[in-house]
Amino acid sequence: MSKHIAIGVDIGGTGIKAAPVNLKTGEFADERYRIPTPQPSTPDAVARTVAKVISRFEPGRKTAIGVAFPGVVQHGVVKTAANVDDAWIGTNLRDIIRDYAGHDVYVINDADAAGVGEATFGAAKGVDGVVLMTTLGTGIGTALVVDGEVVPNLEMGHILVDGQDAETLAADSARERLGLDWDGWSRNLQKYYSEMERLLWPDMIVVGGGVSKKSHMFLPKLALRAPIVPAKLLNGAGIVGAAAHAHHHDLRDRAAAKAAAKKAEKKAKKKGQ
Numbered sequence: 001m002s003k004h005i006a007i008g009v010d011i012g013g014t015g016i017k018a019a020p021v022n023l024k025t026g027e028f029a030d031e032r033y034r035i036p037t038p039q040p041s042t043p044d045a046v047a048r049t050v051a052k053v054i055s056r057f058e059p060g061r062k063t064a065i066g067v068a069f070p071g072v073v074q075h076g077v078v079k080t081a082a083n084v085d086d087a088w089i090g091t092n093l094r095d096i097i098r099d100y101a102g103h104d105v106y107v108i109n110d111a112d113a114a115g116v117g118e119a120t121f122g123a124a125k126g127v128d129g130v131v132l133m134t135t136l137g138t139g140i141g142t143a144l145v146v147d148g149e150v151v152p153n154l155e156m157g158h159i160l161v162d163g164q165d166a167e168t169l170a171a172d173s174a175r176e177r178l179g180l181d182w183d184g185w186s187r188n189l190q191k192y193y194s195e196m197e198r199l200l201w202p203d204m205i206v207v208g209g210g211v212s213k214k215s216h217m218f219l220p221k222l223a224l225r226a227p228i229v230p231a232k233l234l235n236g237a238g239i240v241g242a243a244a245h246a247h248h249h250d251l252r253d254r255a256a257a258k259a260a261a262k263k264a265e266k267k268a269k270k271k272g273q
Helices: 043-055 093-101 110-121 172-177 182-200 210-217 234-272
Strands: 005-011 015-022 033-036 065-069 106-109 130-136 140-146 149-151 204-208 228-230
Touching: 005 043, 005 110, 005 234, 015 043, 015 234, 033 043, 043 093, 065 093, 065 110, 065 234, 093 106, 106 110, 106 234, 110 130, 110 140, 110 149, 110 204, 110 234, 130 182, 172 182, 172 210, 182 204, 204 210, 204 234, 210 228, 210 234
Parallel strands: 005 065, 065 106, 130 204, 204 228
Antiparallel strands: 005 015, 015 033, 130 140, 140 149
């Protein structure tokens, strides 16, 4: 597999998706592969499925692989699991995927992955300052990108709006559950994004998730200080961002290992003199 290709995996509550990504263009280098998320979505069941979607693309030993997860991931360990089995909490995501896949991986929160994807190849590419990435789906995923760097695990989909968890009012699932038309849902979105502007003062807001394909039905109805635009990568942002995240960290780790080996060699030569 080319050195310009990395594999991105996006774990969701209903599906686990993966594709090789061309790191020069941000485009899929092969057709996306999807397997339904196993139920119950326990760590072993999900890790086994992730290993299966990875093996589909036969990665080489040096191929970087990134895995996006729907929850807070801190130092490789899952801290929250809203849309997968609670057994994930406290599980080392990186370790369990590596054990099943037989290949090291880099892990990241799914909204953060989408933020990386949009900042690297999408709507937020080249944008200075603060970019707020939101994904509207079953819940609301959020990522904050500051001068190209992601602030990890920003769980701003759960702020209170009118005394309620924002997801219960402004997620795409809320639109369907509450039976709202586009105008009604847009009013809820207006309240949510106005609060986000009050708290974060973003220079741009990017809206992703499956509903972003219909952005013309609701984004023009919103009145905000910052420009609010649909995600360029749409639902592929998580896969692309996971791949880009893995590539970046793989290069960093290889450089660090090379520098450490060189330092050790120099020390050994000096000791032998």
